[in-house]
Each structure stands twice: as structure tokens, then as C-alpha cells.
Amino acid sequence: MPKLKKELTLIDVFSVAVGAMISSGLFILPGIAYAQAGPAVIVSYFIAGLFAMTGMLSQAELVSAMPKAGGTYFYVTRSMGPAVGTVNGLITWFSLSLKSVFALVGMAAFVKLIVGINIHIIVFVLCAVFIIINLVGIKEAGRVQVVLVFFLLTALVFYIIRGIPAVKAANFEPFVKGGWRAIFSTAGFVFISYGGLLKVASIAEETKNPAYIAPRAMMFSMFSVGIIYFFVVFVATGVLGDKLALSASSLTPISDSAQVIMGRGGRIILDIAAVLAFISTANAGIMAASRYPLALSRDGLLGDFLSRVNKRFNTPHNAILFTGLLMMIVLLFKLKVLIEAASTVLILTYMFSCFSIIIMRESRIQNYKPRFCAPFYPFVQIIGILGFGFLLLEMGYEALFISIILIIGGFLVYWFYGRIRSNSEYALLHIIERITAKELTTNLLESELKEIIRERDEITKDRFDHIIESAAVLDIKDSLEVDELFKRIAGIVSKRLGLPYEDILSRLWGREKEGNTAITPTLAIPHIIIEGKHIFDIFLIRIKKGVYFSDSAENVHAVFVLVGTKDERNFHLRSLAAIAQIVQDADFDKRWQRARNENELKDLILLSERKR
Structure with a gap:
């Protein structure tokens, strides 16, 4: 399967998230x-942010464990199955595409004040430009994003500093005009903000050191x-x-307030900032949204052509073009419909994230190893699920x-296409x-998660890894004496290496008499020297109820x-050093006992942190 280049840095990913929000x-x-909540609109934004934070913490953990293209779709599929994953992938792709279209419509409102060209023509041209930028390469798109976000943040900080002295307390009275229900319904309405x-999760596969960068980029951007x-x-x-409600018809409320604060010059600055914001959202939107059909295609849930990566630019060109086509089609929708649809599916996506982290943790899958763990589990996730459900209800029947x-x-896409072609396992x-x-x-x-960890942590297999992968394993359920254990060891060594049984058993006892090979109360490393050349092997034994050494x-x-x-x-000594590093983990014995089969025992060793 073609792999995407890891080129995005922390500032790139932070810029993608900020520019998109x-x-x-x-x-x-x-x-x-x-117009819906009155001055309490600031509370609506705050409430939306609190609920978004519960989803953000869940997504940060999931993306640190599984940094793959398709972000939320990928880990929802691995936690709840391909049917739910298909639904999540398609609605998230739809949501991100709608948000990008929403940005293009907003930009059109400003362009309309400057030129007399038909708005739809301008929007279609801009959409085509950003499709080309993303086709050329994500590194180039990331650089554009950093520049745009720098100027955007500078303009907004300038607006805040100049605007706070001009604030009038009388404009906040009465504070709650439409009641608390209006505040919560408005919180759902602005949730798309x-x-x-989501865009951080979707481009995690193309991020350098994603387990470290992606969660931090999400948290920094969320708080900022x-x-x-x-x-x-x-x-x-x-x-x-x-008068802010009157600005709803002009679609330029912040620019209108900037004109009151700083005059014509202030309005121009905020107009430029708004256009930059819309450009950055459209750019980031295509970049992130296109990774969802790519991921669906990789799993056999959409056509294979969507997973093709351009050999020259290493970008998923068909997925990008398909996303651009969707954006051009939905440009014809009404603004309010765009906002409600985008916010609704975004809330559903965040809800799926909270469910996913609960399922992944409670499944006790050994190879689920996030670098960032969401705090206050499971309370944050439960609050998030209930809160998102409440927001959906408050947004109304539409x-x-x-x-x-x-x-x-x-579900229809999954049932008639993906179900036939997909055969995946889930938590x-x-x-x-x-x-x-x-x-x-x-x-x-477990195997898929193992490969993800290897790619995420840039683990290069060495000789020790190859030996462990092919090692013989004895998994003994009952307790036994050490002499019986040595007999069983001699049996598998003799069979595997073609050596005399009695000779192996004699060498095991000879080494044990030289010094006890149990190095901790729960771990023993018997090691023997045999005749011949270029022979080295490792045998793994688990005794569930223990053996007395x-x-x-x-x-x-x-x-x-x-x-x-x-x-x-020399390699014998290096292997001892590798094992010593692995068993130093405080949870090693617990995880060794909890492993369900031979593969999980091997994975515990293969994926442990050690110097290579």
C-alpha cells in the first residue's frame, strides 16, 4: 500500500487546526x-468549547495510538466496526467538506464588496486553486497554512487590544434574552467553529513524530x-x-465592529484577516477531508481508485479531486442548511470519539498503546456523550x-458495497x-496495531526482533516444578535445533547449579552454550500459576x-541486555500474565521500548 510522506511539523499541524477553526x-x-441568543452568545461559544474539549481529549489519545490517514474514521472502525466506521467516515468527510464550502461562501461575501464578478464563479475558481495546491503536495499546503495563520492571529490580537476599551456594559443588558434553551441551541449551532x-486527526499519518505532535497541536490550538x-x-x-444581529444579513459582523472601533482602516484590516481565514479553512479543509475517502478506500469500503497516491507528489490525487467535486456541488446549498448540517455531523463525530476511547480501553487490547492518555477517564467521555446528545436535541428536529x-x-453504502469487500476485526x-x-x-x-506502532515509533527490526518473531513458545496453564520445566524446555530445544535431549537437559541443570537463573521473583533467564557455529535461538515460556526456582x-x-x-x-550479551530493558517496565509481569495467546506474548516483547 502506498505510504504518505511524514512532512508536517508541530507548527504546521497547529496552523492547520487554527486556520480551520x-x-x-x-x-x-x-x-x-x-440573533438567537443575544449577548449570552459568548456563553454559547464557551459551552460549545467545553463540549469540544471532551471530544478533543478523546481524539488526542486515539490519534496518539493510531496516527493514520482518515483520523476519526480509522479509530472508530477499529473500535466499533466497519459499519459504524463507514457512517463516521462519510459524515466526517461531508462535515469537513461543508465547513470548507462554508468558508468559501464567507469569502464570497467579502469579495462581493470589491468586485462585480458573479460570486459562484469566484468560489469555483478558488476551490480549483486549492485543489491544485493540495495535489502538488501537503508540505507546500502546510507552508501556506503557517503564513496565513500568522497574519490571521496578528490581526485578531490587534482587534482585541483596540476593541476592549470600546466595549459598553449596556450592550450586555439584558444578558439572557431568549432563555437558557436558546443559549444551548446556539451552542450546538456554533459547534462547527x-x-x-478533526483535521489534525486526519493528517496524522503525514505528521513527523505524530504520537507527540498531534495531541499537543490539538491542545494548543483548542486553548488558543x-x-x-x-x-x-x-x-x-x-x-x-x-446591531450585531443586523450584521447577520451582511455576514460581516467582526468587520462591522472593527469599523466602529478603528474606522475604515480597521475594517480593511479585519476584512483582510477574514479573507485569510477563509482561505486557510478552504486549504486545510481539502487537505483533511480528502484523507477520509482515502482511508475508506484502503479498507475496501469505497472504490480502490480513491486510495491511489500520485507517484510524483505523493498525494492522494483521486481522493482530493473527489473531495473538490463534492465541495463544488454543495456550493449550491443555502447557508443555514450548510451550518446546521456541518454542526450536526461534527457533534456526531465527537460523540463517536468518546465511545471509541471507552471501547478501546475496555477491550484491553494489548497493542493499544497511546502516547497520550486522556485524563479523568471515563468521566470526561460520559459527560461528552451526554452533552453532545443534549446539544443535538436542543438544535431541533431539522x-x-x-x-x-x-x-x-x-449504512446503505456499507451494506451494498463495503460489507461485501471488507473483513476487519474491531475492539x-x-x-x-x-x-x-x-x-x-x-x-x-493486534497485528495491525503492532504495525502502526512500529511505523509511529519508527521501530526498525533488528536481529533480536526477527528471532522473537519466529521463537518457539510454551504456554503452560498449571504450576509445575523446575525439573519438569527443564524437561519440557529440553524437549522443544531438542526438537527445534536437532540436538540430543539428554545433552540439553544436562546443560540446563549445569548452568542452574553454577548460579540461580531467576533474576527477579517472577522472571528467569536460563542460558546455555552448545557445540557448533552460528547458532542462536530464544525460547519463550509462560507458566500461568508459576514455578518455584x-x-x-x-x-x-x-x-x-x-x-x-x-x-x-556478543549477540548473546546483547539479547540479555534487550530482555533486561524490556522487563524493567513496571507493568511487564501483569501484561505478560494477561496476554491471551502466543502472538500477544511476542508482541509484548517486540513493542516494548528498548535501545536498538
Whole structure:
């Protein structure tokens, strides 16, 4: 399968998220939102941000464990299965594309003030330009994003500093005009403002050191944008008051307030900032949205042509073109429909993220190893799920209708296309397996997660890894004495290496008499030298109920047997050092005992941190 280049840095990813969030949600929505909630619109933005934070923490953990193209789709599929994953992937792709179109429509409102060209022509041309930028390469798109976001943040900070002294307290009275229900329904309406976080998850595969960078980029951008939103909407409300609602028709509320604060020059600065924001959102939108059909195609849930990567630019050209086509089609939709549809599916996506982290953790899959762990689990996720459900209900029947239609559409795509071609394993099956005591899974998900960790942590296989992968394993359920253990070890060594059974058994006892090979109360490493050249092997033994080695090692569960010739002495010592690093993990013994099969025992060793 073609791989995407890892070229995005922390500043690139931060810029993608910020550029995606600070756009239409800030430059257009405040006027429309004020018309619904009054001055309490600042509370609506704050509530939306709190709920977005619960989803962000869940996504940060998931993306640090599985940094793959398709972001939310990828980990929803691996946690809840391909049917739910298909629904999530398609609605997220739809949401990100809608948000990008929303930005282009916003930009058209400003362009209309300058030129007399038909708005739709301008929007189509701009859409085509950003499609080309993304086709050429994500590194180039990332550089454009950094420049745009720098100027955007500078302009907004300038607006806040100049605007706070002009705020009038009278413009916040009465504060709650439409009641608390209006505040919560408006929070759902403006939730699309926090959609940029999804874009970090979708481009994680193309990020350098994604397990470190992606979660931090999400948190930095979330807090930065939350502060910007609060103060910008606070200034706009405090300066314009009820006139802010009138700006809903012009779609330029922040620019209108900038003109009051700083005159014509201030308006021009904020107009430019708005256009930059819309450009950055459209750019980031195509970049992120196109990774969802790519991921769906990789899993056999959409056509193979969508997973093709351009050999020259290493970009998913068909997925980008397909996303651009969708954006051009939905350009014909009404603005309010765009906002409601985008916010609705975004809320659903965040809800899926909260469910996913609960399922991944409770499945106890050994190879689920996030670098960032969401705090206060599971309370944050439960609060998020309940909160997102409440927001959907408060948004009204139209939003629920849109949600149902999109979900049904996603299931139909899966049923008639993906179901026939996809054969994936998911974490929910592991939970059901544990509850019912029926074997429902193989090792597919564990193997896939193992390869993801290797790619994420840039693990290069060495000789020790190759030996462990092919090692013979003894998994003993009952307790036994050390003499019986040595007999069993001698049996598998003799069979594997073609050496005399009695000779192996004699060497094992000879080494044990020289010194106890149990190095901890739960771990022993018997190692013997044999005749010959260029022979070295490792045997893995787990004794569930333990074996007595000595008074200081009465219950040994893990036994690593090293067998080699004299000329392999140096590698013998390196293997001992590797094992020593692996077993230093405080949770090693617990995870060794919890492993369900031979593959999981090997994965525990292969994926442990050690110097290579």
C-alpha cells in the first residue's frame, strides 16, 4: 500500500487546526448566533468549547495510538466496526467538506464588496486553486497554512487590544434574552467553529513524530482558539450590541465592529484577516477531508481508485479531486442548511470519539498503546456523550432529521458495497468475547496495531526482533516444578535445533547449579552454550500459576531461554541486555500474565521500548 510522506511539523499541524477553526465560525456566525441568543452568545461559544474539549481529549489519545490517514474514521472502525466506521467516515468527510464550502461562501461575501464578478464563479475558481495546491503536495499546503495563520492571529490580537476599551456594559443588558434553551441551541449551532480539530486527526499519518505532535497541536490550538473566540465575540457584542444581529444579513459582523472601533482602516484590516481565514479553512479543509475517502478506500469500503497516491507528489490525487467535486456541488446549498448540517455531523463525530476511547480501553487490547492518555477517564467521555446528545436535541428536529438521513446513507453504502469487500476485526468484538466467553476474534487487530506502532515509533527490526518473531513458545496453564520445566524446555530445544535431549537437559541443570537463573521473583533467564557455529535461538515460556526456582523466586511466570554457540557470545550479551530493558517496565509481569495467546506474548516483547 502506498505510504504518505511524514512532512508536517508541530507548527504546521497547529496552523492547520487554527486556520480551520478561526474562519466562518468567527467572522460570520457571531451575528447569526447573536440573533438567537443575544449577548449570552459568548456563553454559547464557551459551552460549545467545553463540549469540544471532551471530544478533543478523546481524539488526542486515539490519534496518539493510531496516527493514520482518515483520523476519526480509522479509530472508530477499529473500535466499533466497519459499519459504524463507514457512517463516521462519510459524515466526517461531508462535515469537513461543508465547513470548507462554508468558508468559501464567507469569502464570497467579502469579495462581493470589491468586485462585480458573479460570486459562484469566484468560489469555483478558488476551490480549483486549492485543489491544485493540495495535489502538488501537503508540505507546500502546510507552508501556506503557517503564513496565513500568522497574519490571521496578528490581526485578531490587534482587534482585541483596540476593541476592549470600546466595549459598553449596556450592550450586555439584558444578558439572557431568549432563555437558557436558546443559549444551548446556539451552542450546538456554533459547534462547527471547533471542527478544525478533526483535521489534525486526519493528517496524522503525514505528521513527523505524530504520537507527540498531534495531541499537543490539538491542545494548543483548542486553548488558543477558545481564548480568541471568547474575546473577539465579547468585543463584537460589547461594541455593536443589538446591531450585531443586523450584521447577520451582511455576514460581516467582526468587520462591522472593527469599523466602529478603528474606522475604515480597521475594517480593511479585519476584512483582510477574514479573507485569510477563509482561505486557510478552504486549504486545510481539502487537505483533511480528502484523507477520509482515502482511508475508506484502503479498507475496501469505497472504490480502490480513491486510495491511489500520485507517484510524483505523493498525494492522494483521486481522493482530493473527489473531495473538490463534492465541495463544488454543495456550493449550491443555502447557508443555514450548510451550518446546521456541518454542526450536526461534527457533534456526531465527537460523540463517536468518546465511545471509541471507552471501547478501546475496555477491550484491553494489548497493542493499544497511546502516547497520550486522556485524563479523568471515563468521566470526561460520559459527560461528552451526554452533552453532545443534549446539544443535538436542543438544535431541533431539522438537525436530527439531517443526522438520521446521513447515518442511513452511510449504512446503505456499507451494506451494498463495503460489507461485501471488507473483513476487519474491531475492539468491540473483544469486549463481547470477554463477556460471552466465546472466541470471536483472531489476531488481525493486534497485528495491525503492532504495525502502526512500529511505523509511529519508527521501530526498525533488528536481529533480536526477527528471532522473537519466529521463537518457539510454551504456554503452560498449571504450576509445575523446575525439573519438569527443564524437561519440557529440553524437549522443544531438542526438537527445534536437532540436538540430543539428554545433552540439553544436562546443560540446563549445569548452568542452574553454577548460579540461580531467576533474576527477579517472577522472571528467569536460563542460558546455555552448545557445540557448533552460528547458532542462536530464544525460547519463550509462560507458566500461568508459576514455578518455584528458589526461596527468592517462588513464583516465576516468565522464562526466557537463550541457546547459542560460543561464536554468538556478543549477540548473546546483547539479547540479555534487550530482555533486561524490556522487563524493567513496571507493568511487564501483569501484561505478560494477561496476554491471551502466543502472538500477544511476542508482541509484548517486540513493542516494548528498548535501545536498538
